[in-house]
Amino acid sequence: MLVYLLRRLILLISTLLMLTLIAYTLEFQLLSQISEPFFSGYIQFLRQLTEGDFGVSSVSGLPILGALSQYFPATLELCLAAFIISLLLGVPAGTWAALHLNRWQDGVILTSTLVGYALPVFWLGLLLVMFFSLNLGWLPVSGQLSLLYDIKQVTGIMTIDTLLNDSAYRWPAFFDALRHLILPSLVLAIVPTTEVIRQIRSALLEVLKQNYIRAALTKGLSENYVILRHGLRNAFPMALPTLGLQFGTVLTSAIMTEIVFDWPGLGRWLITSIALQDYAAIKGGTLAIASFTIVASAVVEVLSTLIYPVRRKAIYASQG
Numbered sequence: 265m266l267v268y269l270l271r272r273l274i275l276l277i278s279t280l281l282m283l284t285l286i287a288y289t290l291e292f293q294l295l296s297q298i299s300e301p302f303f304s305g306y307i308q309f310l311r312q313l314t315e316g317d318f319g320v321s322s323v324s325g326l327p328i329l330g331a332l333s334q335y336f337p338a339t340l341e342l343c344l345a346a347f348i349i350s351l352l353l354g355v356p357a358g359t360w361a362a363l364h365l366n367r368w369q370d371g372v373i374l375t376s377t378l379v380g381y382a383l384p385v386f387w388l389g390l391l392l393v394m395f396f397s398l399n400l401g402w403l404p405v406s407g408q409l410s411l412l413y414d415i416k417q418v419t420g421i422m423t424i425d426t427l428l429n430d431s432a433y434r435w436p437a438f439f440d441a442l443r444h445l446i447l448p449s450l451v452l453a454i455v456p457t458t459e460v461i462r463q464i465r466s467a468l469l470e471v472l473k474q475n476y477i478r479a480a481l482t483k484g485l486s487e488n489y490v491i492l493r494h495g496l497r498n499a500f501p502m503a504l505p506t507l508g509l510q511f512g513t514v515l516t517s518a519i520m521t522e523i524v525f526d527w528p529g530l531g532r533w534l535i536t537s538i539a540l541q542d543y544a545a546i547k548g549g550t551l552a553i554a555s556f557t558i559v560a561s562a563v564v565e566v567l568s569t570l571i572y573p574v575r576r577k578a579i580y581a582s583q584g
Contacts, residue, residue, distance in 0.1 A: 272562060288309045319547065323545070332549070342445070343515055351460060353453070354458075355464050380455070403443055403447050413433060459510050460503075511561070537549065
């Protein structure tokens with residue numbers, strides 16, 4: 265297991281180095297004023313990144329690291345909410361589809377996943393805004409919090425910052441932040457939910473073929489108990505690596521969602537930087553999103569290996 269962890273760590277570091285090499289090569293090609301030799305310049309570029317020096321914005325004149333620290337928590341809050349929604353909706357739907365294989369329930373769920381996967385995020389977002397915000401008036405149109413509340417930024421995650429606030433309107437501000445979070449997180453959760461349904465359905469169908477499932481059913485245990493106790497418990501780790509990769513998809517899809525809902529996150533800041541041709545901000549934002557996606561995927565893969573015995577046995581077998 266130690267050899268596996270070392271290999272994953274080396275692969276993670278190699279991938280991050282490759283990412284920085286591509287970023288520096290583009291910078292080296294685009295900025296003709298770089299007179300330093302390529303290799304020594306790349307070493308200096310790596311040293312600056314490890315020190316948190318992502319450069320200075322050509323628009324605001326402020327360090328890029330400060331902007332990343334300001335905007336990334338809002339994007340992370342949105343992505344985590346969308347990921348939780350996708351699990352809450354996708355796991356029961358995938359289980360229901362697997363238990364009704366080749367019946368109309370299975371067909372309806374699979375068709376819904378195809379429709380959900382094909383829906384453009386910006387179009388769905390605008391439809392939900394028109395219906396729930398403008399027509400019914402149930403939810404806010406945009407933003408992270410109403411202007412009625414003055415919340416000091418502590419973590420950058422508004423739902424947490426409202427709870428940390430000691431003012432008299434702490435709970436009203438918290439529920440207001442939740443209301444602002446509902447629509448963008450629902451829109452962002454559409455695509456990962458379809459993937460969760462497909463992965464859970466496929467993994468559960470594989471688990472239901474195993475002998476221990478048949479043995480549990482022949483002992484007279486209820487089907488619901490067997491599915492929850494043995495089926496999902498073994499199916500979820502099988503699907504976890506693929507589901508972990510979906511976090512990267514959620515992070516990149518968040519860019520368009522933040523534009524539609526005027527969410528003050530990293531994606532909206534990055535699009536604004538592109539429009540203003542702020543090269544340092546574009547480089548810093550892209551590196552931050554790509555690095556976080558790579559690290560998150562590697563962490564999920566290692567965690568799934570640690571909690572899934574079959575993957576550990578496969579690793580031991582490959583190592584002899």
